[in-house]
Every structure is written in C-alpha cells, then in structure tokens.
Amino acid sequence: MQSNNPILTRVETYSDFNQPMTVQGAVQKSVMLTVISAVVGIAFFIYCAMSLASNPAGALSLANIGALVGGIGGFVLALIATFKPTMARTLAIPYALFEGAFLGGVSLIFQFKYPGAPVQALIATFVTSLVMFGLYRARIIRATEKFKSVVMSATIAICLVFVVQLVMRLAFGSSIPYIFESNWLGIGLAVFIAVIASLNLILDFDLIENAAAQGAPKSFEWLCSIALLATLVWMYISFLRIIGLVRN
Template sequence: MRVFALRTSNPAFNRYFWKQPKSYTKARMSVSGIILKAISMLCLVTVTAAYTWHLYFNGVATKWHTAIGMFVAIVCSLYISFKHNAAKYLLPIYALAKGFFLGGISAIAHQRFPNVPFQAIGVTLITFFVMFLLYRWKLIRVTRKFRAMVISATVSIFMFYFIGWVFWFLKIDIPYLWGTSWFAIGFNVVAAMVASFSLLLDFYYIDRQVGRYPKEREWLATWGLLITLVWLYVEVLRLLKKLAIRF
C-alpha cells in the first residue's frame, strides 16, 4: 500500500478498517462512548502498570513482565488490524499488556531519574488537551497535505526504529536512537512532535465517523487513540531521560 494512499498514520483510522459492515442496530458511534471506553482502558493500563511498578521496587525482576507485555500488545494490535470486529474483545487484553510494558520501563526510568515518569505523564496529558483544543478551535486544519506530511514522517520514524532494533539485536550501537547526543535528542523531539500531530489525525477521523458507524466501532476508535497516547508517552519518557542524562 502506498504511503500517500493512507488516510492516517494510525492503522485504526485507515479507510480499510472503516468499511461499513452489515449491522442491525440503530445505535451509532458517539464521542461520549469513545471517551468512556478510553477512560476504562486507561484504567486497565494503570492497574497493570502499577502492579509491575510495585513488583520492581520490591526487588522482583520485571524483565519478563515488560517483554511479554510488549509482545502480547503487538500481537493484539496485529490481530485487530486485520479483524477489526475483534477490537471489543482484544482491547482490554491489549490495555493490560501495555500496562505491564509501560510499568516496567517507567519503573526503571524512575529508579535512575526520580519522578521522570510522572513528568512524562503530565506532558502527555497536556499535549493531548492542547492538540484537542487546536483541533476543536481549528487553529490547525487537518488538510490533505498535512495528513500526507504526518503519515510520511510516521512511516519514516518507525522505519528508523525498526532498523535500530535490528542492529540492536546484532549488538551494533545506533547513537542517533539510543544515545544522548544532540542529534539523538533532536530525533526524539521530532518523534514526539509527530506523535502529537497524529492525535490531530485521530480527532479528525473520529469526528468524521461519529454518528455514521455502528456503536461497536467505538472500540476500534478507542484502540487507535490508545496507540497514539502510548507512543507519545514513550517518546516523551525517552526524551526526558536523555535530557536528564545530558544535563
């Protein structure tokens, strides 16, 4: 699939995933329904993240909790991508798995740099509301050109990460990804900005689909938002850690 043929950088909002299914219910997607589901899923993330955090600071090795959580979350996302009707069943599992992953990396960050994870949470929440207001007040218009730019940047960033992970497994260091040089910090800043702009694309497509699609599609919309929020948090956490090391 061509990059510019995509409708958004988030797979949950690709046109393929929003094909109109046969439905016998009159209930339609609503903003309140998406908000309620998003809050519920974030609560599940918090539960397992707090549990992993507790284990880590009680001397329990959480390496496997973190690794398995990441693996399960990836598997759930891939399955939802191709079987989007399964979102309402797999999303809670995805949220719990992501909690293990986030709890593990956050605990490690907190041990070395106290309060950095809480700062990252604050920055993520502030960014979310700022992006929402920018979209609602139409201070940034989600045009076709804007979408193409965000999509291209997102694909490029994940390609860099994929290459970085391959080299990491081969024990080859990639300073621009894992280091604390100004270039590495700049890359992190760009990645965090792109993640922020992805929220605008998510808002745009949710806004267009509300009232048109069956209510069960709220699960798919929630999954999309959760993906972007987790990505943004991870980027902010990595950036704050690099800045803490640097300064």
C-alpha cells in the same frame, strides 16, 4: 476509513444505520481503556518497586519481562484488531492490560536510572494531550489531507528507523550511529518523535469524528479507543526517552 495511528494502519468500516457508533461512546471507551491501563501499570510498577531496594536485579528483571510481554502482546492484539475490526470489542480490554504491563515495566526501568522521570513524562503527556485536544476543538490545527499525509509519512519513517535499529541491535549488537545517543542529534530526533506522536492525536480525534459521521458500526468505538490509547502510550514513551537522553 483509515486510522493514521502508528500501530493501526488499515481499517475498513461499513455503515450500520441501526446501531452506529457515536463520538461520546468512543470517548467513554477510550477513557475506560486508559484507566485500566494506568491502574495495571501503577500496580505493576509498585509491585516491582517494593523489591527494588532489597533485590534490584530481580526487580529490574521482572520489569523487563513485563515490558517485553506487554509490548509484544499489545502490538499483536492491535494488529489483529486492525485487520479484523469486528474483534476490537473482544481485544480492547486485553490490549489495555498488556499496555499496562508494558508501561509499568518501562516506568520502573526509567525510575531506576532517572528518578522522577516517569512522573515528569506523565505530566508532559497529560498536558500535551489537553493542548492537542484544545487546538483540535478550536480548529487551530485541522486534519487536512496534506496534514494527514505529512504526519503519516513521518510516522512511517520513524517506524522504519526503529525497525532498522532493532535489527542492528539483535543481529550485530550495534546501533545506528549518533541518533540514539545522548547528543544534540539524538535529543533532536527524540523531540521530533515526540512531536509526531502528539500530532497523531489530531489524526485520532479526526478518525473518531469522521467514523461517527459516516455511520461506522458500534464496534468501531473500541477500535478508535485502541488507536487513541496506542498514541498516548507512544507519547509517554517518547517523553521518557527525551528525559533519559537529557539527563544521561
């Protein structure tokens, strides 16, 4: 079994007919992790925002630290869970905590630069998730092999672009010309990334259903919930970038 989530790239499952996973169990765990991440993110956002007016530099510095630690920590735990699926149960809640810190920090930074952007991005993420779920349930969008191949290829290409951008930023203090700027090309790329992030939800829904149908072990519910939360976070950040570029 393989997840098509941008973070989870290799997952092996083995049948466990004594205690197999269920779709309901994966959904419940996904909701729980999402709530934990949201609560931590909101709490961290409020904590930083309380000192934003009196000490903006300190608040933004704390937000940057939270975003950096949360982003790196969440990424590392997701990788460990990918290559050691049996550890997903242990790592799921810490992963949600890291993602919460990441979301809270990034949201505070965007709120400072573009007031109201986090709320707009949150609404866009919620509405898009409902639409994707409805399209999947109605079988209007099907996770065919061709669909999976296209979305996975686009996801990998996006990851490579961001890796190149990161290397250029750290090594040379520069950036890939045009595509990360507030112009039509940059906005167009941001919209494309948001679309691919949203389509990854279809792959995650399909992963949950297929894993349950094949009798994946109960612990795989936690791995599915990590994959789904990762996609939701990616969607939220993608919508934030669009709003920031449009309003810049």
